[in-house]
Amino acid sequence: MIFIGYFSLPVVSLTSFFTGGALALQIYYGGNQFNSEAIVSSIVALGITRELGPVLGGIVVAGRVSSAIAAELGTMKVTEQIDALKTLSADPISYLIVPRIISGIIMLPILIIFADIIGIMGGWFIGTQSLGFNGSAYIQNTIDFLEVNDISSGLIKASFFGFIITIMGCYQGFNSNGGAQGVGKATTNAVVSASVLILASNYIMTNLFFAS
Amino acid sequence: MIKIENLHKYFENKKVLNGVNLDIEEGTSSVIIGGSGTGKSVLIKCILGLLTPEEGKISIKNNFIFENGKFKKNSKIKIGMLFQGGALFDSLRIWQNVSFYNIQNGKNKKFCFEDAILNLEKVGLSKDVVNLYPSELSGGMQKKSCFSKGYFH
Numbered sequence: 001m002i003f004i005g006y007f008s009l010p011v012v013s014l015t016s017f018f019t020g021g022a023l024a025l026q027i028y029y030g031g032n033q034f035n036s037e038a039i040v041s042s043i044v045a046l047g048i049t050r051e052l053g054p055v056l057g058g059i060v061v062a063g064r065v066s067s068a069i070a071a072e073l074g075t076m077k078v079t080e081q082i083d084a085l086k087t088l089s090a091d092p093i094s095y096l097i098v099p100r101i102i103s104g105i106i107m108l109p110i111l112i113i114f115a116d117i118i119g120i121m122g123g124w125f126i127g128t129q130s131l132g133f134n135g136s137a138y139i140q141n142t143i144d145f146l147e148v149n150d151i152s153s154g155l156i157k158a159s160f161f162g163f164i165i166t167i168m169g170c171y172q173g174f175n176s177n178g179g180a181q182g183v184g185k186a187t188t189n190a191v192v193s194a195s196v197l198i199l200a201s202n203y204i205m206t207n208l209f210f211a212s
Numbered sequence: 213m214i215k216i217e218n219l220h221k222y223f224e225n226k227k228v229l230n231g232v233n234l235d236i237e238e239g240t241s242s243v244i245i246g247g248s249g250t251g252k253s254v255l256i257k258c259i260l261g262l263l264t265p266e267e268g269k270i271s272i273k274n275n276f277i278f279e280n281g282k283f284k285k286n287s288k289i290k291i292g293m294l295f296q297g298g299a300l301f302d303s304l305r306i307w308q309n310v311s312f313y314n315i316q317n318g319k320n321k322k323f324c325f326e327d328a329i330l331n332l333e334k335v336g337l338s339k340d341v342v343n344l345y346p347s348e349l350s351g352g353m354q355k356k357s358c359f360s361k362g363y364f365h
């Protein structure tokens with residue numbers, strides 16, 4: 001829980017902050033600069049809460065957490081610790097896998113709430129510091145524009161990504177074999193498969209939530 | 213007590229167990245001897261249900277736990293095993309390793325701790341080690357801890 005949530009906060013925050021900032025710049029320079037204040041704030045808010053917060057946050061956490069889970073369980077597998085659990089009549093699934101999946105499902109949305117706030121602050125920071133927007137108007141625009149649905153859809157996505165991240169780590173770790181090299185392979189496979197599944201399932205969920 | 217009939221186990225196309233028959237009486241000690249890589253560990257893992265044989269029968273105390281290519285569900289048997297590589301849980305302290313079975317089965321912490329000290333004494337380890345992690349022990353001390361973990365439950 002603490003590992004997935006708390007220790008992922010700095011890297012998720014940084015990712016989100018810079019993404020929010022870059023997004024603000026792109027919209028400002030790429031779009032019509034007339035009425036840009038309202039447009040920048042609303043598109044940053046939408047982009048971060050609906051897509052970029054959960055997806056980029058999910059991928060960053062996949063890099064941190066899927067890999068760590070795969071390495072940990074993979075090492076347990078190749079050193080026979082998982083077999084030892086079975087002989088001591090402890091079910092490896094409920095002992096090792098279930099708690100990890102539950103913490104992923106719970107912690108990812110909590111992380112993404114922070115990512116949303118910090119991403120919007122990134123846009124706000126660039127907007128006020130380098131594009132000359134009015135700070136309180138920017139915040140007011142964001143609040144007026146955002147709907148509960150924008151945030152909640154992102155958090156549902158995040159929860160599903162938490163499931164993908166942890167289950168891929170567990171699956172690859174459990175199925176690793178062949179010593180240190182096998183554990184290395186499991187680690188890589190966990191990150192790659194979790195990232196790809198996050199991107200693919202994100203597309204499907206966006207389709208479900210918004211294309212009606 | 214442990215009876216094995218015509219047990220076969222392959223890995224891909226490599227035959228490791230090729231029709232093993234074995235009958236071990238209750239209350240006796242048996243030794244399985246063989247060259248390196250001849251399948252001793254594989255045989256034991258089949259008996260414990262850690263590997264699934266291709267063919268044959270395994271019965272313990274006159275109950276078939278493996279038949280027709282499948283392990284029976286709920287055939288949880290209580291067999292301790294000292295793994296060749298040790299298999300201490302390296303994220304747990306020594307006493308938690310030794311008392312793992314009791315902790316899992318809801319025994320109270322104080323009992324588990326003191327029981328672990330007793331069991332470690334039986335294999336000649338002092339109680340200085342109970343709070344250490346497996347990686348902080350020497351190879352021989354690790355093996356002794358594994359023994360008391362596998363044996364006393």
Ligand SMILES: Nc1ncnc2c1ncn2[C@@H]1O[C@H](COP(=O)(O)OP(=O)(O)OP(=O)(O)O)[C@@H](O)[C@H]1O
Nearest residue numbers: 223226228246247248249250251252253254255296
């Ligand atoms: N998971 C596995 N996948 C493929 N082959 C395996 C696997 N486990 C064991 N083998 C093969 O099965 C054979 C028997 O292995 P086993 O570990 O039972 O040997 P052993 O008799 O215990 O040897 P030792 O005395 O060295 O411990 C070996 O040739 C080994 O390569």
Ligand SMILES: [Mg+2]
Nearest residue numbers: 252253254296
């Ligand atoms: Mg062996």
